[in-house]
Amino acid sequence: GAGVSQSPRYKVAKRGQDVALRCDPISGHVSLFWYQQALGQGPEFLTYFQNEAQLDKSGLPSDRFFAERPEGSVSTLKIQRTQQEDSAVYLCASSLRANQGSGNTIYFGEGSWLTVV
Amino acid sequence: EDKVVQSPLSLVVHEGDTVTLNCSYEVTNFRSLLWYKQEKKAPTFLFMLTSSGIEKKSGRLSSILDKKELFSILNITATQTGDSAVYLCAVVGYGGSQGNLIFGKGTKLSVKP
Numbered sequence: 001g002a003g004v005s006q007s008p009r010y011k012v013a014k015r016g017q018d019v020a021l022r023c024d025p026i027s028g029h030v031s032l033f034w035y036q037q038a039l040g041q042g043p044e045f046l047t048y049f050q051n052e053a054q055l056d057k058s059g060l061p062s063d064r065f066f067a068e069r070p071e072g073s074v075s076t077l078k079i080q081r082t083q084q085e086d087s088a089v090y091l092c093a094s095s096l097r098a099n100q101g102s103g104n105t106i107y108f109g110e111g112s113w114l115t116v117v
Numbered sequence: 118e119d120k121v122v123q124s125p126l127s128l129v130v131h132e133g134d135t136v137t138l139n140c141s142y143e144v145t146n147f148r149s150l151l152w153y154k155q156e157k158k159a160p161t162f163l164f165m166l167t168s169s170g171i172e173k174k175s176g177r178l179s180s181i182l183d184k185k186e187l188f189s190i191l192n193i194t195a196t197q198t199g200d201s202a203v204y205l206c207a208v209v210g211y212g213g214s215q216g217n218l219i220f221g222k223g224t225k226l227s228v229k230p
Contacts, residue, residue: 004159033218035218035220040222041222041223042121042123042205042207042220042221042222042223043160043205043207043218043220044220045218045219091159091160093218105151105162105165106151106162106218107162108153108159108160108161109159110158110159111158111159
């Protein structure tokens with residue numbers, strides 16, 4: 001597709017339920033990022049992939065969060081045993097090259113809005 | 118610790134006004150600074166700035182970077198109600214990874230008719 005696509009757009013989960021959020025980056029984009037954005041806050045970094053390699057997962061808030069990108073394209077963010085504090089918008093972004101710098105714009109998907117009740 | 122601070126956090130103006138949004142940063146190994154506009158969905162890209170003193174313009178929006186003083190401003194002239202959004206500033210640094218964008222909390226702009 002033309003842009004970064006995320007699904008589901010909206011998810012309501014009961015506390016304790018596992019969820020999986022999918023991201024289809026722009027075709028050919030090497031870099032893929034996941035961000036968490038709480039209401040009224042800026043996006044906060046979760047994890048970064050270069051192709052299939054997860055180079056940085058320092059932003060994952062706990063071991064209940066897991067991300068993968070097995071074939072270097074589609075990525076899944078999985079949250080196990082969801083808690084109310086996990087309620088947020090989960091944004092996926094991609095960029096063409098691995099090196100983030102001049103001319104390498106990062107494009108965002110529309111986000112997956114997760115509400116844990 | 119790397120950080121990006123935006124000010125003001127919120128701003129209410131009337132159509133036709135000019136606004137200036139501020140972004141200051143402290144980032145290890147600065148690469149570039151980006152501005153995004155976020156309505157009720159994905160942040161949409163506005164500008165990428167890498168060099169000091171070079172103004173980027175797009176219609177009524179413009180932005181400039183000062184790498185010595187570590188800040189950037191985003192100007193919007195002749196504001197319209199469609200400019201109402203959260204404006205996010207983000208900096209690319211090398212911190213813990215090659216790809217990490219560090220965001221500020223955003224400035225919420227409301228433009229009244």
